[in-house]
Amino acid sequence: xxxxxxxxxxxxxxxxxxxxxxxxxxxxxxxxxxxxxxxxxxxxxxxxxxxxxxxxxxxxxxxxxxxxxxxxxxxxxxxxxxxxxxxxxxxxxxxxxxxxxxxxxxxxxxxxxxxxxxxxxxxxxxxxxxxxxxxxxxxxxxxxxxxxxxxxxxxxxxxxxxxxxxxxxxxxxxxxxxxxxxxxxxxxxxxxxxx
Amino acid sequence: xxxxxxxxxxxxxxxxxxxxxxxxxxxxxxxxxxxxxxxxxxxxxxxxxxxxxxxxxxxxxxxxxxxxxxxxxxxxxxxxxxxxxxxxxxxxxxxxxxxxxxxxxxxxxxxxxxxxxxxxxxxxxxxxxxxxxxxxxxxxxxxxxxxxxxxxxxxxxxxxxxxxxxxxxxxxxxxxxxxxxx
Numbered sequence: 001x002x003x004x005x006x007x008x009x010x011x012x013x014x015x016x017x018x019x020x021x022x023x024x025x026x027x028x029x030x031x032x033x034x035x036x037x038x039x040x041x042x043x044x045x046x047x048x049x050x051x052x053x054x055x056x057x058x059x060x061x062x063x064x065x066x067x068x069x070x071x072x073x074x075x076x077x078x079x080x081x082x083x084x085x086x087x088x089x090x091x092x093x094x095x096x097x098x099x100x101x102x103x104x105x106x107x108x109x110x111x112x113x114x115x116x117x118x119x120x121x122x123x124x125x126x127x128x129x130x131x132x133x134x135x136x137x138x139x140x141x142x143x144x145x146x147x148x149x150x151x152x153x154x155x156x157x158x159x160x161x162x163x164x165x166x167x168x169x170x171x172x173x174x175x176x177x178x179x180x181x182x183x184x185x186x187x188x189x190x191x192x193x194x195x
Numbered sequence: 196x197x198x199x200x201x202x203x204x205x206x207x208x209x210x211x212x213x214x215x216x217x218x219x220x221x222x223x224x225x226x227x228x229x230x231x232x233x234x235x236x237x238x239x240x241x242x243x244x245x246x247x248x249x250x251x252x253x254x255x256x257x258x259x260x261x262x263x264x265x266x267x268x269x270x271x272x273x274x275x276x277x278x279x280x281x282x283x284x285x286x287x288x289x290x291x292x293x294x295x296x297x298x299x300x301x302x303x304x305x306x307x308x309x310x311x312x313x314x315x316x317x318x319x320x321x322x323x324x325x326x327x328x329x330x331x332x333x334x335x336x337x338x339x340x341x342x343x344x345x346x347x348x349x350x351x352x353x354x355x356x357x358x359x360x361x362x363x364x365x366x367x368x369x370x371x372x373x374x375x376x377x
Contacts, residue, residue, distance in 0.1 A: 001241075003270040010225050011271035015278015017217055018229060022279065023286035024202070025210035030299035035377035037358075037365035043207045048339055050211020051218070055344035058219035068222040073332045073342055075349040083331025084353045088360030090324030092368065094317055095299060097335035098231040098328060101321065102276055106283030110297040110310075111317040118321025123232075123239035125322065126329040130256040137330060147346045159346050171208075 019103050028103035030095035030111070037092050042174050053167050056160045072145040079137035094118075203292040218341060225271050228345070230337030232328040234276045240267035304376045305369055327357075 002008070025047050026032050035041030062068035091097050094115050096104050101119065104112035126133070149156045199205070205213075218229050240257070243250050244267070251257045260266050287293050297310045306312060328334040331353050333342055339357075342350025365373070 001268050003268065003274075007225060007271050008269075008274045011227075011274030012278045012281075014217065014221050014225070014229070014271075015275035015280075016282035016285070017278075018214070018275065019279035019282025019284075020286045021205075021210050021213045021217065021282075023283040023292070024205040024290075025207055026204050028283055029294070030296075031301060031377050034299075034301055034365055034369070035374070037361045038369060038374045038377060039362065040374040040377050046207035047211040047214065048335070048343075050208050051214035051340050052344045054212050054215025055218040055340065056215075056346065058215065059222055059344055062219065062223060069226065070345050070347075071226075071228050071341075072345055072347040073338065073349045075347075075352065076332075077352070079330045079332065080349050080353050081356055083327040083329070084356030085360045086323050086327025087331065087334065087353075088327075088357035088362075089364045090320045090322075090327055091335070091357070092361045092364040093320035094324055095302070097339075098235070098325060099279055099334070099336045102231065102279045103283035104294075106280045106285075107287040108293045108295040110295065111299070111313055114314045115317045115321035118318035119232075119235050119325040120239065121318070122322030122325035123235040123329065124243065126326050127236060127239045127243055127256055128254070131254060133330065143348065146348045148348055148351065149346055151348055156346055 018099070019106055022100055022103040023107060028096070028100045028107050028109070028112075030104075030109075033095050033097070033100065034092060045170075046174070049167055049170060053160070053163050056156075056163065060156050060160060070147070072147055074145050075143035076137050077140035077143070081140070082136060200286075200289050203290045214340065215344070218344060227271055228337065228341030229275070230272060230333060230341055231276055231279070232325055232334040232337060234273045235325050236329050237267040237269070237273060241269075301369065301373060301376045305373065 003011070022028055025043065027044055027047060032041055032043050036044040059068060059070070063070060094101065094111075096112055096115060098119060101112045101115045105116055147156070148159055214229075221227050221229050240260070243254075244257070257266070298308050298313045302313055324334075328337075331338060331349075333339075333350065333353060335357075338347075338350040338353040343354055369376070
């Protein structure tokens, strides 16, 4: 029923740091999350992309040193595809993801507080419907707890290098988009003032 | 020099590095990836068991999770969620970036200022979001960040699907014009 007190405290401390970072990253805000999906504000992609590349380097180094083990979720295609679709739609309408809903509550946002209640209701429904959902979750096969290096029989470092490279290109592209965006805004203002 | 803790925001890349390093810490100290939505499932399962004890026999969920060695509990991940609330509270208090907001501006522009409408939809959307997360066994944290950084195939599929559907939904709801109101 309960983890050890040390582990509970460790979870609390890790969570406080996580929540602090999410709030400072401005992702506990409706406008930033929905702005990402309207392809206007790239904060979410910048944070997640950087976290994934930096995280991967450390985790695979820890695994290589025997200091950590991977915890990969199984590729149950039915569950992942349907779940991903419902999740994406729900997240856009709510305007927060699960972690940032909780962080947005910390920031004082009322809609997020009601969103948390809805999340609890959704979890109640999921557990109650669990037996009936199994055919859906497993309907398109179970590929097991596989990683991309497993599937392609390649080194994880190749993938990490690829992600880091894609990240650097992404940063440069986003800079370009930002500059272009600013220019077009300035152009509009000029057009507006001359009219 | 300004105290960084009192700033309203940090650069996104710095926050990303912070979360990446925090996930090393979580793996190394607790043997656990950062994830949020499992705690909601655990709380729901414990609640149902407390209200209707027979459910432990009648719903195969409980036997299956026990067999996996992951029975519902108040554990590390549960405290992580409590911590996220406290950390965000602390950060917003230190910087004064508090938003006791019910109806966000973009929502108001598109759907009007009714708090009841916004809250009813937020409740339903929260339910759909977590239902989807549990079908897929992860959310933006568990799949999007922790799973992707482990190069998990399931997490890359999840991330691609959720981003595509979220983007489609955003344009369906707010249109191109919506971007002017963010």
